[in-house]
Amino acid sequence: MPIHHGALLIDSYADFQLPPDIMEEYSLGLIGKFGARPTSVKKPIFTRLRSNIFVERKPNRTEHQAPCQCVPPPDGSQGCGEDCLNRMLYYECDPKSCPCKSQCSNQRFHRREYAKELQIYLTRERGWGLRTLVDINQGDLLTEYRGEIISHKTCEERMRTMYIDQKNFYFLDYQKGEVVDACSKGSEARFINHSCDPNCHIEKWTLKGELAVGVFASRHIPANSELFYDYNFSVFGNAESQQICHCGSEKCRGFIGKKPKHRSNRLV
Numbered sequence: 001m002p003i004h005h006g007a008l009l010i011d012s013y014a015d016f017q018l019p020p021d022i023m024e025e026y027s028l029g030l031i032g033k034f035g036a037r038p039t040s041v042k043k044p045i046f047t048r049l050r051s052n053i054f055v056e057r058k059p060n061r062t063e064h065q066a067p068c069q070c071v072p073p074p075d076g077s078q079g080c081g082e083d084c085l086n087r088m089l090y091y092e093c094d095p096k097s098c099p100c101k102s103q104c105s106n107q108r109f110h111r112r113e114y115a116k117e118l119q120i121y122l123t124r125e126r127g128w129g130l131r132t133l134v135d136i137n138q139g140d141l142l143t144e145y146r147g148e149i150i151s152h153k154t155c156e157e158r159m160r161t162m163y164i165d166q167k168n169f170y171f172l173d174y175q176k177g178e179v180v181d182a183c184s185k186g187s188e189a190r191f192i193n194h195s196c197d198p199n200c201h202i203e204k205w206t207l208k209g210e211l212a213v214g215v216f217a218s219r220h221i222p223a224n225s226e227l228f229y230d231y232n233f234s235v236f237g238n239a240e241s242q243q244i245c246h247c248g249s250e251k252c253r254g255f256i257g258k259k260p261k262h263r264s265n266r267l268v
Contacts, residue, residue: 090203143189146213195230
């Protein structure tokens with residue numbers, strides 16, 4: 001380094017810039033002057049679940065599902081790939097009976113092979129959201145949408161009582177007649193926002209008689225990107241409630257979900 005380089009630095013001027021993460025919090029209103037955090041911004045409170053809670057019935061437990069017919073690759077590579085019959089039918093292989101054993105690649109829910117670096121954060125226009133801090137490959141399982149498994153009737157009752165003063169709801173179709181309620185108990189998947197051009201999608205897989213609702217990457221997702229899926233086909237909500245969409249994509253439909261053909265007082 002030249003002997004007079006220090007003097008040159010002293011005589012030079014450069015604008016001070018806050019680190020990107022702090023600047024983002026300031027722009028979103030999470031921090032004010034002198035680092036003060038406004039009391040109006042509250043972090044979301046919910047109970048994290050490692051598995052679904054069945055409120056009105058016992059979970060089905062099928063110990064003998066369709067056996068996997070795959071042959072373990074002799075070179076020790078992963079088995080149960082795209083040609084696996086279980087995979088094609090959205091069934092996870094049984095760890096106890098799959099011929100590929102530890103080589104099986106069709107046990108992602110069972111092994112909890114979820115994305116490791118997901119972050120809940122406050123967006124500019126969409127409230128709280130979920131983003132990935134690392135690159136995600138197309139087809140990767142990001143997280144599982146968990147909550148309380150309740151009937152449509154119980155869901156309607158909760159809307160009239162427990163959630164009557166709430167502005168945000170976290171309902172998702174589970175199977176015919178049932179809903180995943182993640183309003184107060186669930187996983188970080190409840191914070192994934194809607195987009196008309198999403199980078200994720202929902203898949204329902206069968207594990208020993210019950211469903212696992214997974215969020216999968218529809219394409220490569222760069223680090224620090226917000227995660228989205230299309231509520232149009234997967235959210236359980238009120239047909240009368242048409243929320244304005246803030247996804248900002250060129251394919252934006254203007255509203256979240258399908259436009260109702262007629263007025264209705266029932267949940268669909």
